[in-house]
Amino acid sequence: MTDLQARMLELGRRARAAAAALREAPADARTRALTLLAEGLQGAEADILSANARDVVAARAHGLSEALIDRLSLTPVRVGGMAQAVATIAGVPDPLGVETERWTPANGLDIARVRTPIGVLGVIYESRPNVTADAAALCIRSGNAAILRCGSDGLQSSLAIAAVVERALAQAGLPADAIQLVDTADREAVGLMLTGLDGAIDVIVPRGGKSLVARVQAEARTAVLSHLEGLNHTYLHQAADLEQARAIVLNAKMRRVSVCGATETLLVDRAGAERLLPPVAADLIAAGCELRGDAEACALVPAMTPATEVDWTTEYLAPILSVRIVNDLEAAVAHIARYGSGHTEAIVTADREAAERFAAGVDSAIVLINASTQFADGGEFGFGGEIGISTNRLHARGPVGAEQLTTYKYVVRGQGQTRP
Amino acid sequence: MTDLQARMLELGRRARAAAAALREAPADARTRALTLLAEGLQGAEADILSANARDVVAARAHGLSEALIDRLSLTPVRVGGMAQAVATIAGVPDPLGVETERWTPANGLDIARVRTPIGVLGVIYESRPNVTADAAALCIRSGNAAILRCGSDGLQSSLAIAAVVERALAQAGLPADAIQLVDTADREAVGLMLTGLDGAIDVIVPRGGKSLVARVQAEARTAVLSHLEGLNHTYLHQAADLEQARAIVLNAKMRRVSVCGATETLLVDRAGAERLLPPVAADLIAAGCELRGDAEACALVPAMTPATEVDWTTEYLAPILSVRIVNDLEAAVAHIARYGSGHTEAIVTADREAAERFAAGVDSAIVLINASTQFADGGEFGFGGEIGISTNRLHARGPVGAEQLTTYKYVVRGQGQTRP
Numbered sequence A, B: 001m002t003d004l005q006a007r008m009l010e011l012g013r014r015a016r017a018a019a020a021a022l023r024e025a026p027a028d029a030r031t032r033a034l035t036l037l038a039e040g041l042q043g044a045e046a047d048i049l050s051a052n053a054r055d056v057v058a059a060r061a062h063g064l065s066e067a068l069i070d071r072l073s074l075t076p077v078r079v080g081g082m083a084q085a086v087a088t089i090a091g092v093p094d095p096l097g098v099e100t101e102r103w104t105p106a107n108g109l110d111i112a113r114v115r116t117p118i119g120v121l122g123v124i125y126e127s128r129p130n131v132t133a134d135a136a137a138l139c140i141r142s143g144n145a146a147i148l149r150c151g152s153d154g155l156q157s158s159l160a161i162a163a164v165v166e167r168a169l170a171q172a173g174l175p176a177d178a179i180q181l182v183d184t185a186d187r188e189a190v191g192l193m194l195t196g197l198d199g200a201i202d203v204i205v206p207r208g209g210k211s212l213v214a215r216v217q218a219e220a221r222t223a224v225l226s227h228l229e230g231l232n233h234t235y236l237h238q239a240a241d242l243e244q245a246r247a248i249v250l251n252a253k254m255r256r257v258s259v260c261g262a263t264e265t266l267l268v269d270r271a272g273a274e275r276l277l278p279p280v281a282a283d284l285i286a287a288g289c290e291l292r293g294d295a296e297a298c299a300l301v302p303a304m305t306p307a308t309e310v311d312w313t314t315e316y317l318a319p320i321l322s323v324r325i326v327n328d329l330e331a332a333v334a335h336i337a338r339y340g341s342g343h344t345e346a347i348v349t350a351d352r353e354a355a356e357r358f359a360a361g362v363d364s365a366i367v368l369i370n371a372s373t374q375f376a377d378g379g380e381f382g383f384g385g386e387i388g389i390s391t392n393r394l395h396a397r398g399p400v401g402a403e404q405l406t407t408y409k410y411v412v413r414g415q416g417q418t419r420p
Helices: A003-024 A027-043 A045-061 A066-072 A076-090 A130-142 A152-171 A188-194 A210-219 A242-254 A270-286 A295-300 A309-313 A329-339 A352-361 B003-024 B027-043 B045-061 B066-072 B076-090 B130-142 B152-171 B188-194 B210-219 B242-254 B270-286 B295-300 B309-313 B329-339 B352-361
Strands: A099-103 A110-117 A120-125 A145-149 A179-181 A203-207 A232-236 A263-269 A290-293 A320-326 A344-348 A366-371 A406-417 B099-103 B110-117 B120-125 B145-149 B179-181 B203-207 B232-236 B263-269 B290-293 B320-326 B344-348 B366-371 B406-417
Touching (some): A003 A110, A003 A120, A003 A145, A003 A179, A003 A188, A027 A076, A027 A130, A027 A152, A045 A066, A045 A076, A045 A152, A066 A152, A076 A130, A120 A130, A120 A188, A130 A152, A130 A179, A130 A203, A145 A188, A188 A210, A232 A242, A232 A270, A242 A263, A242 A270, A242 A366, A242 B406, A263 A270, A270 A290, A295 A320, A309 A320, A344 A352, A352 A366, A406 B242, B003 B110, B003 B120, B003 B145, B003 B188, B027 B045, B027 B076, B027 B152, B045 B066, B045 B152, B076 B130, B120 B130, B120 B188, B130 B152, B130 B179, B145 B188, B188 B210, B203 B210, B232 B242, B232 B329, B242 B263, B242 B270, B242 B344, B242 B366, B263 B270, B263 B329, B270 B290, B270 B320, B290 B295, B295 B320, B309 B320, B309 B329, B320 B329, B329 B352, B344 B352, B352 B366
Parallel strands (some): A120 A145, A120 A203, A145 A179, A232 A263, A263 A320, A290 A320, A344 A366, A406 B366, B120 B145, B232 B263, B263 B320, B290 B320, B344 B366
Antiparallel strands (some): A099 A110, A110 A406, B110 B406
């Protein structure tokens, strides 16, 4: 056994023991740990920024792109935002112990379904250091122990944040091992986590780009709670209100182009295209968006370039939008079924019946009526935060907050019943 | 591509198309298909029994054990039971389209969480032909298309049942491809299903013995909804009522020893052992159960043989029970945490506070108070039936009925909201 293997297995054993203690801890101890964590992050701002400065210097020396360095960099405002995010999670109703159903079947047993933690989560993520605080907070709220593996570029920043987490847990009387950060940049640690560390990890949660998620799905010997790409569509129905269409499409595409809730393809009813598409396109072009359309769309908006088949399957995460004219609502639903990733789709229409038909027909995690796809976010859903947006068909679908990081058990109260 | 590969991929494409149609089908069409299926099974009794007779002749020729031949064999009573099970599932409330939550966060969006089918299930099972009818019925109730792969010994029986399923679907106006049975005994078909058939299968559901489940978990490239063993405990607390203890332990162990809800280990408080264990043991011995105990238990019941470490980790599925004396409730919980499989545990006690402490402390899918572990069953839970008992930490835990074979989507109704 290598030294790293031994250390990782030890992390697993500690996490397992901490999970058992955490499962029994009362809600107010977990709330107190979160409040202390929010305060502690503010208090440790200088330490965190100085650790982050070391990460940034090293990242520049390694030639990281400016975009990645921006994701990695912390500022007083960003540390404040991190603390605020933790404080918000502290204020979310505690999900544990809640009876979600209770009934008595014919045998007279009193059956209750009660929310419980999953156990030990292995969270594997990339460069943003705030994920260390977010993931820790969501795990504390949901009573799960966690082993966190950050991107190597942000290791110093994450170690500084993890030190604050450890203090907050201890001060709240919770096991300090409940949240452990892997303290090495050695990539082999990821492979070891994917083995489950001898059964210590119940679920791996990858949070990052396509290649990370693909590696986790291919190699993990544990259950995986992952999200795939957000190849999202906004559909302008022929009965769309023009001003709503303009505002929603511009926001859905351009508010932030790099988030998984961004719209990547615009579908427009043929019957409404002449009225709707030119003004919507003009807004997008004015905001710096490149448009790639099918032949009919290009005819209506000369500034568009022709789209090819690959455009319908591309998650740009950039100021580019593909545009297609469709026959009708059914054709829009069919396009989404064929090319979409099952993440988030929106319809804009003043026709309520059409809206409901779209909502029933589209099989994606989130279907919005007359709202921007950029609302695909656990915070916007009122979950206090999220560890990602799941496109899985099992367990959680859509935003994954603290409640989605729980499982349940049945507590069955009898009076001596035996089964005939 | 081999001929089998091509045929399996074609099954996958048909299942995918059927799933899209089934998702849109109204509840009453699915109920009608189930009613027609229950009637059809009764009507096809002669066909099914004659196909089953061919399976049994072949199984004997292959030297199958009498126990397996009994599992495989159908009788008029068993066909009637199969039809009755389908009729029961027809009567369960339809899980689809149900809004399980609806709320409005600060952004003013109206968010509803709505149950939807998972999509296409691949169900892989062993010799009992009734699983073909059960699995088909649960999938129809939950709006999922399915590719069923039965054990090769029961192929003729299952083909006869599948023909009835196909007719019932068609008569109810549903796609006949919604439920397809793999019509070959070629074992390579299982391996192909585990690849997901080019994305056509969303989830594999193995139903069978340990080696099948282990193979599926190791090889599946899809999500897996599986159950592992049921290494279940019944714990006699010092405040247990003696008559309840006798009735519950005897039932929990001996009602049917081969089911996953059977108790495999009996834990007894030291403070109650002298009062409780001898009469409980006498009942078991009289019913033909072998007892293997620790030293203290053997001292109280001379007919016991000494248990070794391996007894605490063995799912006997046979008339054998291991018995251990424990210090107290905490020691019982610790034993279960160390040796249990997270399936089902029971406490017998007249002390309500102790019962609740046990229910909170034990981290298993089902925890029973003063009732037999053999109630671990979807039918007993009022689910109308089950495809198995899940010990997974994600998605469904405990009995998996029609509702547990669903996922959900969010339907979000706005009035033109864009995200700030």
